[in-house]
Amino acid sequence: MPVTIALAGNPNSGKTTMFNALTGSSQRVGNWPGVTVDKKEGRLKKYKDVTIIDLPGIYSLSPYTLEEVISRDYLVNEKPDVIINIVDGSNIERNLYLTTQILDVGIPVVIALNMIDIVNKSGDIIDIKKLSETLGCPVIETSAQKGTGLEVLTKKAIELAKAGKKGTFKRQFSKPVELALSNIAELIKNNVPDENLRWYSIKFFERDEKVLERITLSDVIKGKIEQIILACEEELDDNSASIIASESYEYISDVVRSYVKKSHSGTTLSDKIDSVVTSRWLGLPIFAAIMFLVYYVSVSTVGSYVTDFTNDMFVGEWIQAPLANWLTSIGTAEWMIGLIVDGIVGGLGAIIGFLPQMLILFFFLAILEDSGYMARIAFLMDRIFRKIGLSGKSFIPLLIGTGCGVPGIMATRTIEQQNDRRMTIMTTTFMPCGAKLPLIALISSAVFGGTWWVAPSAYFLGIGAVVISGIILKKTKLFMGESSPFVIELPAYHIPMAGNVIRSMFERGSSFVKKAFTVYTLASILVWFGASFGFVNGTFGLVDNLNNSVLHNIGNSLALIFAPLGFGRWETTVASIMGLAAKEQVVGVFGVLTSIGNEDLTLEMVDSANVGGLSPIAALFSSEIAAYSFLIFNLLCAPCFAAMNTIRTEMNNWKWTVFAIGYECIFAYVIALIFYQLGTFFSGGSFTAGTAVAFILLAVLLFMLFRPAPKQHDIEKSDSNLSATAGVSE
Structure with a gap:
């Protein structure tokens, strides 16, 4: 008899760890019907006929957030055979609120009293037998992290499901x-x-x-x-x-x-650690130091060494050179050799070469998440976000967005206030996601020689863009209003579980590799084609000079747009435009062009690279200020097509979507222009029209930041104006 088990519990109760432990690798990730919130489903180990559904982490079955609605609708309408309610034993009073609501639904329930190892270590005693009698359902002691009690738990759940035995719980109200x-x-x-x-x-x-x-x-x-x-x-x-x-x-x-x-009423080790890492004065500096170290190690030191080896030796010496020789030896046409070696391998290799850095970054982020530290950061950032008109709930999507912007945007569904949610959607992709890491690493190593501050500054650039945008937007009538309240569980600190860390790291990395062999392959072929073909004397065909290529003509016609930002060359223009399809493709463009240039097709950037020992990439920029301006623009401008589509889905209105993407592009352009023009001026450059424009834009930006917010009574008026001008559909 097939059995369906639903896992339900508070965030940070160990639910995801338990789901991973119970299902192992037999997991599928899809979407709940009608929505884009992740639906995780898996088969119980050793039981082919037992399906486990991982419901979103929630605090109650009240219809306040999308996750709560999804969980409640599933339990009430789909009626799983049994519910495993994961309860954090170290925070039992807070967790039992959801438990009582689940017991009211009328489905067989087994309570997994999780983190029992922490409970025992603290010396607390929970009377399991009497608790089970009072709640009218089995209570099983478990530790999802260590695997304790999971076999007993699942056997009891299957037993109840097959017997159809409901609990006897009925709490008595007044x-x-x-x-x-x-x-x-x-x-x-x-x-x-x-x-x-x-x-x-x-x-x-x-x-x-x-x-x-x-x-x-x-x-x-x-x-x-x-x-x-x-x-x-x-x-x-x-x-x-x-x-x-x-x-x-x-x-x-x-x-x-x-x-x-309770064994004692004194402070626990977690409380002592929190007194330091979440303190008003030390919390943010500690967070900044940790993230600086994470990016420094991932990009500038260890990650850089591994990536250099991957790019230079693995891709260049071990794949491209032998492959080119073999294709030549079997008489392959020259254009086909160029397509395979320069277009596909050169483009993909330039991107895949940064995979080691990404895996190292994901490894550190997984450790921070699994240890319980990132929950503290969300709590800590609530203080800052509330001052700019947002709540700590907005930091959760930003945190998720460091892996990928798509789930980060979808995570905004936990924010009740529509204005806060829209603002968070608009700013989530400012964070440097995994797709932007190759670009950060490329500029850091090729232009700045691996300078220690470049990679970490990209992370804090994203946070700064969120803060500035939050202050500016919250003072407009479109986004005024009270911020959503923020509640989050702070789990006890624990040593990260190796399986969870490795699984998280490779899940994020695998999605990158899948895109590499689909989206990136096609994009690399298009770039190679555009760079290798063009019109010469009215005839279209292969060219031996990139200045005659289709790509050069397209990039050259648009390069003037980016000239005020310091990178008005056709190569950087094409790279920025291709970055709209996928941010990694900025690196892919340079990879293809460099591969073609190495075959002496008179690529200007390679020729000029012989001067002063510059790398081919560094030769594209007139100065380090211009290179960092290029980095700023590509980190902050509109995200990839997948993220844009998610914004459209979540906004549920094309005018809001255009507004969101337009704001990101304009904001990125303005910040990059101010940085380049003023940076060049203060480093000894002459005063130009661009400098004057930069000073004006800076003044406007400062005015928007520090001007007083409109009066609260204007909110109602703004709502009606917005509905009329943007056609908002709630």
Whole structure:
């Protein structure tokens, strides 16, 4: 008999670690029906007929965030055979709120009392037997990180699923509430499933909008239900939702006092560490130092050595040269050799060569995430973000965006306030994702000789762009309003699990490799074709001079746009434009052009590279200031096509999408222009028209940053204006 097990729990309760431990490599990642939030599904090890569904991490089954709606709809409508509710034993009181809601649904439940190793180490004692009797379901001690209790847990879950044995849990509310629930149940019993009657009664009492929309009742019954609720609210002098929440927490507090014995009330090791790393004065410097070290090691030192070997020896000496010789020996046409060696291998090799640096970066980020430190950073950044009009919830998408902008944009769905969510979508791709790392590494090594500050500065450039944009946008009528409240669990610090770290590192790396052999291959072929073919004397064909190529003509016609930024050459123009398809392709363009140039096709940048010992890439820029301006623009401008499409999906309105992408491009252009023009002027350059424009733009930027925010009463007026001008669909 096939069995479906749903995993449900709070964020940072160890749910993902447990899902990985239970399913191993037999996982599939898709989307929930109708939405783009990740749906993880896997087969239980040693059980071909047992499917495990990993629900989004949530704090409750209330319909406030998309994750909560998804989890609740799945449990109520899809009805899995059994639910494994992961409860963080070291933070049991907070976690049991979700547990009580899950038990109300009426599906068999097994509680995985997770992180039991931490509980035991702290000396706390939890009476498992009495807790199980009170909650009316099995409670199994587990440690997902160490694999403790997982076999017992899954056997119990399968046993309950096959027996169809529901729990006996029924928390008792106060008499007025119980009377109200009983009366509501009597009115709706013919309209809802029997097994969910208690849950629906509570949701009707809370005036849950999603439930009210789904269940069809006559106006007479709706009126009677409202009278029942109003009478209870009047008697208890509170609104119905608050009554349920407060009485639920009272019940949970009684349970914890009865069955959980704390060994001491003093501070734990995690508390002591947090007193330093989340302190008002030391928190941010420590975070900056850690991220500086991560990028320094990943890009400038260890990663640089490995990448240099990969690019120079593995790709150049071991693949390109032998492949070119072999193709020549078998009589392959010259254009085919160029396509394979220069176009495909040269383009892909330039990108894949940076994979070692990416893996090292992903390795460090996975350690920080699995240890519990990144949760503290979200808490820490809430202080800063709240001052600029955002909340700590906005940092979660930014954090995810350091791996890939697409899931980072999708993660904004946890933000309730529509204005905050839109602003976060617009700024998430400012963060240097994995796709931008090859570009950072290329400029750092080829132009700056691996200078220590270049790679880390790219990370903080992204954060700075988010902060500046947040301040500016929040002061506009389009984005005014109160920020979303921010709640996050701070799990106890623990040593990262090797399996989780390696899995996270290779999951991120594998998506990069898959794109390399699809999107990047096609893009590299197009670049090679454009660089190798052109019109000479009215005839189209292979050219022996890049100045006659199609690519040169296209780039040259657009190069004037980027001249004020310091990189108005056709090569850098083409690279920037191709970067809109995929940011890694900026490196791919240089890889193809360099490969062709090495065959003496009179590539100007290679010829000029012989002067002063410059690398071919460095020769494209008039100065290091121009090179860093190029880096600024390509890091901050519109993201890749995949991320743009995700912005369109999440905005759900093409005008908002155009506005978001347009803002990113304009912001990137302005910042790069200010940096190049003023940097050149203050380093000894002459005062030009570009310098004057840069000073004006800087003044406007400073005015936007420090001007007072519009008065709050203008918000309503702005909402109507926005709807009229942008056609916003909520």
